[in-house]
Amino acid sequence: MKIRKFSKKPLDISERIGAKPVVCYPNNNIEEKNLTILHIARKNLSKKNEIIIPPRDAKTFQVKKGEFFRIESVEGPQVGDLNLFNLNNLNEKFYSGKTRALYGTHLSVGDKMFSSFPYLRSLATITWDTLDWYDYDEDGGSVHDVIGTRCDPYTSKLLSGNDYHYCCHSNLTRALVKEKKLKIDEAEKIVHDVLNVFMLTGFTNDTKQYFMKASPVRPGDYLEFFAETDLLGALSACPGGDCGSEHSSDVAKCYPLKLSIWQTNEKYLKDLDTSEISNYDRSHGID
Numbered sequence: 001m002k003i004r005k006f007s008k009k010p011l012d013i014s015e016r017i018g019a020k021p022v023v024c025y026p027n028n029n030i031e032e033k034n035l036t037i038l039h040i041a042r043k044n045l046s047k048k049n050e051i052i053i054p055p056r057d058a059k060t061f062q063v064k065k066g067e068f069f070r071i072e073s074v075e076g077p078q079v080g081d082l083n084l085f086n087l088n089n090l091n092e093k094f095y096s097g098k099t100r101a102l103y104g105t106h107l108s109v110g111d112k113m114f115s116s117f118p119y120l121r122s123l124a125t126i127t128w129d130t131l132d133w134y135d136y137d138e139d140g141g142s143v144h145d146v147i148g149t150r151c152d153p154y155t156s157k158l159l160s161g162n163d164y165h166y167c168c169h170s171n172l173t174r175a176l177v178k179e180k181k182l183k184i185d186e187a188e189k190i191v192h193d194v195l196n197v198f199m200l201t202g203f204t205n206d207t208k209q210y211f212m213k214a215s216p217v218r219p220g221d222y223l224e225f226f227a228e229t230d231l232l233g234a235l236s237a238c239p240g241g242d243c244g245s246e247h248s249s250d251v252a253k254c255y256p257l258k259l260s261i262w263q264t265n266e267k268y269l270k271d272l273d274t275s276e277i278s279n280y281d282r283s284h285g286i287d
């Protein structure tokens with residue numbers, strides 16, 4: 001935080017401040033024709049199956065390459081924390097930091113869920129967002145962030161001194177242990193920073209601290225993705241509920257989330273550009 005300042009301003013301050021921002025990662029060259037194709041394909045979907053994620057808990061799900069999946073609000077406003085893995089290689093997982101560097105603080109239609117190094121490819125593309133009308137509000141807040149990591153028992157313990165076992169980090173760990181038969185240590189190490197689905201967040205104007213507000217999501221709203229490879233997903237219904245008051249406790253009113261998987265006819269996908277693992281040679285300058 002840049003609240004307390006101990007150093008004197010330099011004499012040449014006018015030369016050092018006021019430079020124009022330059023976008024770090026211009027992403028024009030990763031925009032391609034896929035979204036138009038996917039928007040035609042999504043008009044021809046049939047539901048394959050669905051699961052309900054109970055409040056303050058998580059479940060895993062599998063999606064095949066070429067299928068769509070939706071995270072849907074049911075019963076009441078509820079935030080979801082999403083992890084994504086390559087089903088066949090759990091070391092390849094969603095990389096929220098690089099996705100943020102490419103697309104900004106919050107994701108919506110057309111944005112890709114990039115995977116970790118050394119893979120760095122799109123695991124899934126967001127194809128529909130019933131909350132895209134929210135845009136950014138006057139506080140700089142928006143929905144579906146990649147800035148907030150996930151609620152976890154370690155930070156909760158640090159700040160409150162309490163042990164709380166139903167944070168998203170623990171819910172995701174528990175789901176991987178119970179449903180994928182991973183050892184608890186193995187599972188916890190692959191849980192990663194999430195896409196905060198439906199969560200309304202931003203950074204405060206004065207101190208630039210992470211803030212949350214009650215989510216504008218309502219039953220029937222959904223965020224839809226297209227799977228670009230076979231995926232294992234894990235979704236937690238955050239103990240913060242709509243995240244309008246507090247998380248990491250049993251205080252907030254929580255609701256379930258619905259996860260549904262949808263298929264389309266292959267003929268709609270035949271002209272898609274496929275998502276390939278990075279072809280960087282990985283020599284890192286070593287001869």
Ligand SMILES: [Zn+2]
Nearest residue numbers: 151168238239
């Ligand atoms: Zn959470």
